[in-house]
Amino acid sequence: MKQKVNILPTIEKEYTNIFNQYSDQLCKLLYNRFGDYEKAKDITQESFLKLWNNRYKVSYNKVKGYLFVVANNTYINSLYKNKVRNNYAKEIESERHPVSIMEAPDYKMEEKDFLTALQAAINKLPTKQREVLIMNRFDQKSYKEVATELNISIKTVEKRMQAAFIAITKAVGTDIKKYRL
Numbered sequence: 001m002k003q004k005v006n007i008l009p010t011i012e013k014e015y016t017n018i019f020n021q022y023s024d025q026l027c028k029l030l031y032n033r034f035g036d037y038e039k040a041k042d043i044t045q046e047s048f049l050k051l052w053n054n055r056y057k058v059s060y061n062k063v064k065g066y067l068f069v070v071a072n073n074t075y076i077n078s079l080y081k082n083k084v085r086n087n088y089a090k091e092i093e094s095e096r097h098p099v100s101i102m103e104a105p106d107y108k109m110e111e112k113d114f115l116t117a118l119q120a121a122i123n124k125l126p127t128k129q130r131e132v133l134i135m136n137r138f139d140q141k142s143y144k145e146v147a148t149e150l151n152i153s154i155k156t157v158e159k160r161m162q163a164a165f166i167a168i169t170k171a172v173g174t175d176i177k178k179y180r181l
Helices: 008-034 039-051 060-094 105-124 127-138 142-150 154-172
Strands: none
Touching: 008 039, 008 060, 039 060, 060 105, 060 127, 105 127, 105 154, 127 142, 127 154, 142 154
């Protein structure tokens, strides 16, 4: 009778080696972007978890690139979520009245649906468009600052922003400019 060969220890050993090789580098990069060591550690762990969950799909030669792309996308999504929450809280606070339409259940449900659709639309954007959109609209950087930071032309920033707005408007089904995105 043939004995089954268990390859899991080899995979675990390789994964441990990959973790030891890239985790500090990835964490330092994220810390430099966030300025928050705990957040950098969390995203590093999340990136390695995604690698583990996709370990049979990612070739060994592309592990480093995969990790850094996952970490970057997680970082961008995290910035977006925090900005939306903060902007929403500020707007609610500044417009609060004793009897407000914003407190009506229908409005709250519509708003929740809109924010969910908006987040899904932004998450579906190509990475380059999403990055430019978040840097400009949520980090409040000018097109020139975005272009300088990404080492691209201002015209490229404009084209990516336009494409992002078109895609989001189609996905959400409303003109998003009135929502001050």
